[in-house]
Amino acid sequence: MRMTAEAATGTETPLLDIRDLRVQLRRGGDRSPLSVLDGVTLTVNRGETVGIVGESGCGKSVLSLSILGLLPGGMRIGGGEIWYDGRHPLHRMSGREIRSFRGKEIAMIFQDPMSSLNPGLSIGDQVTETLRLHLGQSRREAKEHAVRLLRKVGLPRPESLLEAYPHQLSGGMRQRVMIAIAVSCNPGLLIADEPTTALDVTIQAQILDLMRTIREEDGTSILLITHDFSVIADMCDRVLVMYAGQILESGTVDDLFERPLHPYTAGLLRSIPTPEKKNRPLYSIEGRVPALHERGAGCRFAARCPHAVERCRTENPELVAYRDNHAARCFLAETEGVHRHAAV
Amino acid sequence: MRGMRNFSLVLGTLFVSILFVIMLVSLFYTPHPPNEMNVRERLQAPSARHLLGTDNFGRDVFSRVMVGAQTAFQVGAVSVAIGLAGGFLIGTLAGYAGRWVDELLMRATDALLAFPGILLALLLVSVTKPSLFQTMLAIGILSIPSFARVIRAGVLQQKEADYVKAARGLGAGYANLIFVQIMPNIASAIVTTAALNFSTAILIEAALSYLGLGVQPPDPSWGRMLNEAQSYLAKSPWFALAPGVLITLSVLGFNLLGDGIRDLRDNSI
Amino acid sequence: MRPSDPLVELRNIAKTYAGPVSRFRRKTLRVVDNLSLSVRQGETLGLVGESGCGKSTTGQIAARLLAPSGGRLFYRGEDITDAGEGARGRALRRQMQYVFQDPYTSLNPSFTIGRLLGEPLAINRLAGRKERQARVAEMLETIGLDSSYARRYPRELSGGQRQRIGIARALILNPEFVVLDEPVSALDVSVQAQILNLLKKLQREFALTYLFISHDLNVIYYMSDRVAVMYLGKIVETADVDALYRRPLHPYTQALMSFVPSDDLRVKREKIILQGDLPNPLAIPAGCPFQTRCAHVHERCRAEAPVLKEAGPGHSVSCHLYA
Numbered sequence: 001m002r003m004t005a006e007a008a009t010g011t012e013t014p015l016l017d018i019r020d021l022r023v024q025l026r027r028g029g030d031r032s033p034l035s036v037l038d039g040v041t042l043t044v045n046r047g048e049t050v051g052i053v054g055e056s057g058c059g060k061s062v063l064s065l066s067i068l069g070l071l072p073g074g075m076r077i078g079g080g081e082i083w084y085d086g087r088h089p090l091h092r093m094s095g096r097e098i099r100s101f102r103g104k105e106i107a108m109i110f111q112d113p114m115s116s117l118n119p120g121l122s123i124g125d126q127v128t129e130t131l132r133l134h135l136g137q138s139r140r141e142a143k144e145h146a147v148r149l150l151r152k153v154g155l156p157r158p159e160s161l162l163e164a165y166p167h168q169l170s171g172g173m174r175q176r177v178m179i180a181i182a183v184s185c186n187p188g189l190l191i192a193d194e195p196t197t198a199l200d201v202t203i204q205a206q207i208l209d210l211m212r213t214i215r216e217e218d219g220t221s222i223l224l225i226t227h228d229f230s231v232i233a234d235m236c237d238r239v240l241v242m243y244a245g246q247i248l249e250s251g252t253v254d255d256l257f258e259r260p261l262h263p264y265t266a267g268l269l270r271s272i273p274t275p276e277k278k279n280r281p282l283y284s285i286e287g288r289v290p291a292l293h294e295r296g297a298g299c300r301f302a303a304r305c306p307h308a309v310e311r312c313r314t315e316n317p318e319l320v321a322y323r324d325n326h327a328a329r330c331f332l333a334e335t336e337g338v339h340r341h342a343a344v
Numbered sequence: 345m346r347g348m349r350n351f352s353l354v355l356g357t358l359f360v361s362i363l364f365v366i367m368l369v370s371l372f373y374t375p376h377p378p379n380e381m382n383v384r385e386r387l388q389a390p391s392a393r394h395l396l397g398t399d400n401f402g403r404d405v406f407s408r409v410m411v412g413a414q415t416a417f418q419v420g421a422v423s424v425a426i427g428l429a430g431g432f433l434i435g436t437l438a439g440y441a442g443r444w445v446d447e448l449l450m451r452a453t454d455a456l457l458a459f460p461g462i463l464l465a466l467l468l469v470s471v472t473k474p475s476l477f478q479t480m481l482a483i484g485i486l487s488i489p490s491f492a493r494v495i496r497a498g499v500l501q502q503k504e505a506d507y508v509k510a511a512r513g514l515g516a517g518y519a520n521l522i523f524v525q526i527m528p529n530i531a532s533a534i535v536t537t538a539a540l541n542f543s544t545a546i547l548i549e550a551a552l553s554y555l556g557l558g559v560q561p562p563d564p565s566w567g568r569m570l571n572e573a574q575s576y577l578a579k580s581p582w583f584a585l586a587p588g589v590l591i592t593l594s595v596l597g598f599n600l601l602g603d604g605i606r607d608l609r610d611n612s613i
Numbered sequence: 614m615r616p617s618d619p620l621v622e623l624r625n626i627a628k629t630y631a632g633p634v635s636r637f638r639r640k641t642l643r644v645v646d647n648l649s650l651s652v653r654q655g656e657t658l659g660l661v662g663e664s665g666c667g668k669s670t671t672g673q674i675a676a677r678l679l680a681p682s683g684g685r686l687f688y689r690g691e692d693i694t695d696a697g698e699g700a701r702g703r704a705l706r707r708q709m710q711y712v713f714q715d716p717y718t719s720l721n722p723s724f725t726i727g728r729l730l731g732e733p734l735a736i737n738r739l740a741g742r743k744e745r746q747a748r749v750a751e752m753l754e755t756i757g758l759d760s761s762y763a764r765r766y767p768r769e770l771s772g773g774q775r776q777r778i779g780i781a782r783a784l785i786l787n788p789e790f791v792v793l794d795e796p797v798s799a800l801d802v803s804v805q806a807q808i809l810n811l812l813k814k815l816q817r818e819f820a821l822t823y824l825f826i827s828h829d830l831n832v833i834y835y836m837s838d839r840v841a842v843m844y845l846g847k848i849v850e851t852a853d854v855d856a857l858y859r860r861p862l863h864p865y866t867q868a869l870m871s872f873v874p875s876d877d878l879r880v881k882r883e884k885i886i887l888q889g890d891l892p893n894p895l896a897i898p899a900g901c902p903f904q905t906r907c908a909h910v911h912e913r914c915r916a917e918a919p920v921l922k923e924a925g926p927g928h929s930v931s932c933h934l935y936a
Contacts, residue, residue: 055801055802055803056772056801171664200663200664200828201663201828201830201869201872202663202868202869202872202886202887203663205872205884205886206886206887209886227801227802229802230874233874267803268802268803271802271803271805271806272802272831273805273806273809273831273832273834273835274831274874275831275834275858275873277835278834278835281810281813282806282809282810282835283806284803284804284806284807284810285803285806288771288773288774288804289771289801505718506713506715506718506719507718507719507720507721507722509678509713509719510711510713510719510720510782511721511732511736512678513676513677513678513706513710513711514706514732514733514736514737514786515698515702515703515706515733515736515737516736517698520736525721528721528723528724529721529722529723531723
């Protein structure tokens with residue numbers, strides 16, 4: 001699947017095209033709104049799996065919610081565009097128009113399957129709901145289809161599962177149900193927001209395996225949001241690193257792991273406690289993520305960056321692409337010997 | 345200044361403060377002695393001498409209304425105190441001990457809650473000679489259930505919290521856990537309930553006094569004044585207007601205050 | 614305590630809860646079942662397992678936050694299971710402490726940081742106000758926070774800072790033994806590194822013994838000297854950390870270890886993906902608890918529960934394959 005993705009990026013319209021997206025948080029009274037997302041641009045091509053990695057507060061969840069118009073009250077899209085399949089401007093669709101997309105063309109799965117499944121409805125009801133709504137199936141058709149779906153996602157005894165309720169299932173099983181619902185109408189794009197974070201590592205492996213199977217069998221593109229680099233390494237073709245509402249680096253998985261351009265990416269990778277670091281102190285990035293109202297004029301990572309210079313504190317760098325679409329938002333990446341400062 | 349956007353809090357505090365000031369002032373000064381009768385000046389319209397006119401006995405309405413505020417605050421404060429004390433005892437015991445103790449205490453409180461407030465107050469008050477004290481006691485007992493419920497809910501919610509476990513792990517005893525650890529976190533819920541009960545207390549007292557079972561003449565009470573003014577509504581409406589407006593203002597004020605405090609707490613979480 | 618005694622020892626510990634009543638019988642929830650483990654002075658014993666395996670409960674029993682339903686607890690060779698809240702119990706509180714997983718709920722939101730840190734001293738009446746303030750300031754500095762933090766409230770602090778406070782609170786009584794329950798699970802990667810470094814530093818400085826509980830295999834490897842693996846309330850394997858990670862014996866441990874990334878995160882290892890799910894904790898089957906997912910299961914596993922037996926120097930495993 002990775003070969004196909006790279007071959008296809010050339011001339012085809014991207015499936016998902018986000019350009020310079022800005023999202024703001026309204027504050028009460030006469031206070032100016034806070035910027036949550038600041039000019040995010042990304043594309044997902046057909047058959048690709050794109051990962052967005054970042055720590056809490058970087059805005060990655062807000063990004064995923066804004067695609068389907070699911071932003072919480074108080075947050076709104078303040079600028080930029082979101083195009084689906086080159087033809088559908090999601091950013092300016094009405095509620096009704098977007099609803100026809102949700103679950104059908106674009107499906108989403110969330111981190112905590114317990115809160116995204118309705119605890120008061122049976123599994124069968126929830127799976128068939130989407131089928132009947134978007135595909136217009138009859139009750140019987142939908143039920144048969146539901147059984148096939150549940151079997152497809154690896155759930156045992158699917159017929160009896162239809163009568164079960166979410167609380168009777170384990171976390172892993174619930175997440176499989178979520179995936180079944182998400183792929184029920186064969187979406188072109190699957191948005192997965194931290195799909196395995198709440199799961200144990202053995203179950204996580206099962207779920208990721210399932211997602212890979214679906215990707216191969218149905219050709220679904222995936223936008224995978226996570227904070228876990230090993231999940232990224234496992235699943236993604238391309239990766240974007242987010243920090244404080246902006247994209248700091250983007251490129252292929254190999255680019256990022258082997259030749260990170262941005263000090264933040266390099267710093268994160270260095271702080272993961274992999275086995276060979278056992279008897280040494282771990283590298284840690286100093287300081288902490290700035291809060292929404294603490295974002296200054298310069299580079300948002302400057303306060304914590306070991307390589308920051310004066311210019312970094314006053315000017316916010318642009319996201320510039322270097323070779324092979326490997327881009328970074330860093331003044332130091334512009335200079336010769338681009339990898340020297342970001343050595344892992 | 346988060347509070348500034350909180351209209352309930354602002355208005356509520358305003359009303360309550362005005363009433364409080366009136367009450368304070370009345371302790372030292374009223375334009376006329378509130379109980380001084382002057383039959384020749386009865387049922388007069390508001391004038392420079394009598395700002396709100398006079399009642400059927402020629403007493404200055406303004407002065408009586410001011411002193412009535414004392415009654416209102418007194419009843420409110422004492423009954424809330426009784427309710428809080430009783431509710432605290434029941435609520436903490438039920439919430440912390442749980443199981444059958446909880447069941448027993450809560451069913452008892454439910455029984456109390458099931459009684460229509462005024463009927464219960466009437467019952468209590470008619471068994472003995474009606475007086476201010478009886479009124480306060482009755483209303484106090486009536487407000488125990490609402491405090492008990494709020495406190496019990498708070499204790500139940502907090503007692504499983506990690507920080508309580510942490511304190512237990514450090515060797516804290518039950519008293520410390522309830523008073524030192526948990527209490528500050530349910531304090532604002534208690535204050536809200538107190539404010540709302542305060543207003544209910546004023547209302548019930550007014551009703552009782554209106555029926556003649558609360559404060560006894562000649563002591564002024566807004567409810568009592570309403571009763572006295574009833575017969576003269578057509579000829580001298582201002583007589584009834586004053587206490588009526590004040591009852592409304594105080595009930596509204598405390599309700600708004602309670603709402604405002606609750607909004608403040610909900611927003612700060 | 615003899616030199617060979619472990620600092621803390623749990624013997625045949627059980628913790629059961631009354632479950633729901635079904636068909637006139639009350640089911641019991643066996644969260645911890647016949648569990649034995651020991652922690653030597655100065656070491657970090659990692660306790661690893663997936664959610665629901667009972668590791669938190671075990672940690673709370675080890676720190677005397679929870680009373681076991683059965684079994685005995687030893688400290689420095691002395692049986693302290695019944696120490697309760699008496700003088701002995703209170704003295705033990707100062708020696709054995711616990712750090713909670715969730716830095717957001719384990720700090721009383723109505724207290725200032727200064728008060729939170731001084732609490733252990735106040736409750737145990739160990740220091741007057743002035744002395745408490747001094748100790749608090751000292752502790753804040755040790756964990757890398759400015760003394761002005763004493764006036765702040767938990768809600769003003771980030772997750773990482775709150776976790777530091779949780780750790781500081783556990784250490785202010787100068788304990789010997791600290792149970793750390795998933796101390797970095799709720800934190801971002803960059804903050805996690807800071808906290809792990811701090812924990813190691815504190816261990817060296819104060820000669821601490823850790824029981825480090827986590828589900829994160831990388832973190833366990835980084836922090837531990839020895840590791841015990843839990844599954845459904847039982848210990849299935851114990852070994853030195855390198856032995857466990859490189860030569861795991863129990864099928865469950867083998868599956869877990871297949872997920873430990875090598876130093877290059879992209880290198881794909883042969884992952885052992887377990888089939889099946891965890892059995893219902895109220896109805897754990899007789900025999901080996903792992904039978905529902907084990908690739909090597911045979912008749913004996915369904916009939917007889919294996920016991921923890923030594924399979925090599927310092928390496929014990931509970932599995933019929935090695936019996």
